Amino acid sequence: MIGCSACLLGVACRYDGASKPDNKIIEFSKKEELFRFCPEQLGGLPTPRPRSEIRGDIVINEHGEDITAFLEKGSEKVLELLLQRNIKKVILKQNSPSCGCGNVYDGTFTGKLIPGNGITTELLKRNGIKVVSEKELFQE
Ligand code: SF4
Structure with a gap:
């Protein structure tokens, strides 16, 4: 069994109340059993919720609130599961x-990407779990 971000499988768990279905992943799920989860929901955040981004050592939402603890809790729950x-x-x-x-x-909420990992990705990698993005899966 492989774990998977629930939004990629069509679950409406994103901050904007939508999903982000990826047809290749959905096809893949017909051959391989995928265990779906959403770390932010598991951390106790509602859906929809304000957009959030990592800024330095913390995670803030678009209202400037520090929501690091929610994402950390969600990552720990994912690791446990x-x-x-x-x-x-x-x-x-x-x-x-x-x-x-x-x-x-x-x-900065301006759409600029920088190198780095999400809170759940970091925790899973530190615990020996292999993490690939939906794009990398089919490049292996
Ligand atoms: S936290 Fe992960 S699974 Fe949940 S909506 Fe965001 S990207 Fe998808």
Whole structure:
């Protein structure tokens, strides 16, 4: 079993109340069992919710509120769920402050990407779980 950001599978869990279905991932899920999760919902944030970005060591939303604790709680919950299921690999939605892998927005809410990982990605990688973005999955 492989873990996967729920929004890629069509779950409407994004900040704007929408999903981000990826047809290749949905096709892939017909052959491989995918365990879906949304770290931000698991961390206790509502949907919809204000947009958020990583700024330095914290995560702020577009109203300037520090929501780091919610994303950290969600990442810990994801790690717990993956370990319970012995899942060693996950596909995470690129650029998100939780799920981003390799690039995240720079904290200015201007659409600028910088190198970095989301909060969940960092925690999973530190715990030996392989993380790929939805784009990288098919380049392996
Ligand atoms: S936290 Fe991850 S799973 Fe949830 S909406 Fe954002 S990118 Fe998708």
